Amino acid sequence: MGVYVVTGSASGMGRQAADKLRAVGHTVIGVDVKEGDVVADLSGVAGRRQAADAVLAAAEGRLDGAVLAAGIGPTPGAEGARRIFEINYGGVVDLLQAFRPALAASGNAKVVVIGSNSTTTTPSVPRRAVRALLDGDVDKAVRTVRLRGPLSAALGYAASKIAVSQWVRRNAVTAQWAGEGIRLNVLAPGAIMTPLLEQQLASPRESKAVNAFPVPIGGFGDPGQLADWMLFMLSDSADFLCGSVIFVDGGSDAYFRAKDWPAAVPVRRLPPYLWRFARFGRG
Ligand code: NAI
Numbered sequence: 635m636g637v638y639v640v641t642g643s644a645s646g647m648g649r650q651a652a653d654k655l656r657a658v659g660h661t662v663i664g665v666d667v668k669e670g671d672v673v674a675d676l677s678g679v680a681g682r683r684q685a686a687d688a689v690l691a692a693a694e695g696r697l698d699g700a701v702l703a704a705g706i707g708p709t710p711g712a713e714g715a716r717r718i719f720e721i722n723y724g725g726v727v728d729l730l731q732a733f734r735p736a737l738a739a740s741g742n743a744k745v746v747v748i749g750s751n752s753t754t755t756t757p758s759v760p761r762r763a764v765r766a767l768l769d770g771d772v773d774k775a776v777r778t779v780r781l782r783g784p785l786s787a788a789l790g791y792a793a794s795k796i797a798v799s800q801w802v803r804r805n806a807v808t809a810q811w812a813g814e815g816i817r818l819n820v821l822a823p824g825a826i827m828t829p830l831l832e833q834q835l836a837s838p839r840e841s842k843a844v845n846a847f848p849v850p851i852g853g854f855g856d857p858g859q860l861a862d863w864m865l866f867m868l869s870d871s872a873d874f875l876c877g878s879v880i881f882v883d884g885g886s887d888a889y890f891r892a893k894d895w896p897a898a899v900p901v902r903r904l905p906p907y908l909w910r911f912a913r914f915g916r917g
Contacts, residue, residue, distance in 0.1 A: 635659045636698030636740070638868065639689050641676065641729065644668040646828030647748060648703030650861035658865075663692045666704065676704050676725030677717055686732035697736040699744040699868045702726045707830045708787035708840075715776045715790040722794035723767050727801055730818075738814035744868045749799045749822040751883040755847075755890045756792035758782075763790070767797035768804075795822075799879055806877030817876050819867055824883025826855040850885030 638655050642648030643664030652662045664670035665685050667677075671692065674685035689697075705722045709715070726747055737743035760782070766774035779790040799820045805811050806818035825831055825844060831854065834840040863882055866872060881887040904912070 635661065637661045637663070637693050637696065638699045638701065639663045639665060639693065639697060639733065640701040640703065641665040641685075641725065642702075642704030642748075643670050646703070646830055647823070647826060647857045647860045647864075648701065650857045651701045651703065651746075651864045654858075654861050654865055655868075660698075663689050665689060676729070677720040679724075679728070682725060682728040683732075686729055689729075689733070690736055693736055695736050696739040697733055697743060698740045700730070700733055700737065700746070701864055701868070702729065702745070702747045705748060705830075707834060708791040710784075710787040712776055712780045712786075715779045715786055716772065718790045718794045719767060719772050719775050722791070723798050723801075724772070726798050734810065734814075734816070737816045741815045742870075742873070743816045744872060745816060745818045746864045746867045747798060747802050747818070747820045749802075749820040749879060750792070750795040751822050751824045751881055751887050752788070752792040753796045753799055753822060753879075754881075754887050754894075756788060758785075759789050759792045759796060763793040764797045764800065767793065768801060803877045803879070812876055817872065819872070819875050819877065820879040821860065821863055821867065822879050822881045822883065822887070823860050824849060824855055824881075824886050826857050826860055828857050848886055848889050849883070850889055852884070855882065855884065 638660055640648050640652040640662055643652040644666035652664050655662045663672060665672045665674060667673065667675045672685055672688040674688070675681035676685060704725055706718060709718055730745065737745065760778045763775040763778040766778060775793065779786045779793060782789050802818045802820050811818050825847065834844055860882060863880065867875060
């Protein structure tokens, strides 16, 4: 049985994942601002450091896996954008960097970061905000989405999830992560019935937007089912999964961009491995 850290373990999908991991006999170190084995506020550098230190001490330097589920939904205003960026991006990236040696110590660790299908279904997310986050410049990211006025909440949220998903994909394939036997992957849910979504549905304006959003299967996702996906992505069956973004969203991502991906990649110069195929083809 393994040792796993789950952030956002007090509610919603994180809570379900922690409960299910414990139910099959794993040790879980739950991290949350509300309650948990480690109570910490991930919206600031100090809280993240405190959380990482406490988790590493409890895990005795070895982690078999991690679920990064702590997060907040679209929040208006400049202060809202800052909190989204700090929690949804910084609260994932800083912790993962701190956990990396402990994950490497397991030799076969798996990490699931909770992204979102807002990454591919929200139009006009400012690329500059995403780049700023990946460059570690939260102030610039906040300035960029602030200029979008009433759209800043949705755009800030999507930007945080795009940045964290790109961070995972960039790092997943490197020597520090894949090379150390650590699989980094993203689970990208659509609207899932958790307290976060309930809060959105309680606001008349937000609920109109949520209910108007196309979901081919209809309805909302179940947090327990999303937790089942997380457990699968943490299991040995997911040994070959690396840098993937798995959409579990009732079909919305496919609805919006069936032709965008997978798609033929335009290349000006053939990469070396393709030359080998070309030569092979000629016999
Ligand atoms: P939730 O609100 O039920 O759970 C989120 C947990 O994160 C809460 O326990 C909360 O206390 C914790 N948290 C928030 N801020 C924190 C902070 N500063 N420090 C430490 N912990 C903090 O929400 P849900 O729906 O389970 O969300 C989990 C993840 O899934 C989030 O990253 C969210 O963005 C993402 N997501 C949720 C969707 C949904 O429809 N529910 C859709 C797509 C993504």
